[in-house]
Amino acid sequence: MRVLLVEDDDRVAGALVPALTRRGLEMQRLASGAGVLDRVHDVDVVLLDLGLPDVDGVVLCRRIRAVSDVAVIVVSARGEVDDRVQGLRAGADDYLVKPYDVEELLARVEAVRRRRGERTDGPAPVIEVGDVSIDLARHEVLVAGQAIALSRKEFQVLALVAGARGSVCSREHVLTEVWGHRGAAESRSLDVHVATLRTKLGRPALIETVRGVGYRLGGGRG
Numbered sequence: 001m002r003v004l005l006v007e008d009d010d011r012v013a014g015a016l017v018p019a020l021t022r023r024g025l026e027m028q029r030l031a032s033g034a035g036v037l038d039r040v041h042d043v044d045v046v047l048l049d050l051g052l053p054d055v056d057g058v059v060l061c062r063r064i065r066a067v068s069d070v071a072v073i074v075v076s077a078r079g080e081v082d083d084r085v086q087g088l089r090a091g092a093d094d095y096l097v098k099p100y101d102v103e104e105l106l107a108r109v110e111a112v113r114r115r116r117g118e119r120t121d122g123p124a125p126v127i128e129v130g131d132v133s134i135d136l137a138r139h140e141v142l143v144a145g146q147a148i149a150l151s152r153k154e155f156q157v158l159a160l161v162a163g164a165r166g167s168v169c170s171r172e173h174v175l176t177e178v179w180g181h182r183g184a185a186e187s188r189s190l191d192v193h194v195a196t197l198r199t200k201l202g203r204p205a206l207i208e209t210v211r212g213v214g215y216r217l218g219g220g221r222g
Contacts, residue, residue: 001113002043005029006036006060007075008053012098016047019102025109033060040068045109050076050087058090065091069139069152071112075105084185085192091151094179095189111180112152127162129217132203134162143201150200153178157193161207161215170214 003020007013008031017027028043030036033055040046046064050057061072072094074087079097087095093112096105127134133142139155141148150158156178161169171190172182179186194215198204208218 002026003045004039004043005047007049023106037067040064040070044113045071047073047075050078058086061090061092073108088189088192089196093153132206148200154193154197158197162217166217168210168214168216
């Protein structure tokens, strides 16, 4: 697995790069945002610090997401809820607050890479609800014929709810399939992703909340 670490702190990078290399990862490191966009197409996962010397990491995350669907894990000392929300809304697949355990970071890297590499056997269906079209194979969503840019996690959440075709998709199922965890932080992240989906799609009724249970596909408009 090829990993790009974007980290300006030499002490952090000096400890992390050899630790992950020993665990079989092919590591590259940049100390600033310069050159990141040139390398994202050659790696599987980006570990992104937010406190970079030349660009805010949230801005860089948006730029990465504009040109690539590479997996992005924010690894930052910014641990407030607002910081995590900003990172996820910018397109990050996961958010880990410093200080962290290397084994937990490795597990999250493996989880996002595994989900990125999952493929279905045979052609996947296109689910249509009103003027919303969800192409599960191409990871493409159209609203009134216009393509909507979604992060990987946003699309995965939408695909799970849509794939249930009107049946309730439990929060536990979404958390397990998309995040690989069912903790409080992941639950809050799910809430953020659902709210962002409703805003991006412009169809707040498309994903209905079944209080205390989960979500189901609605009528689209509303």
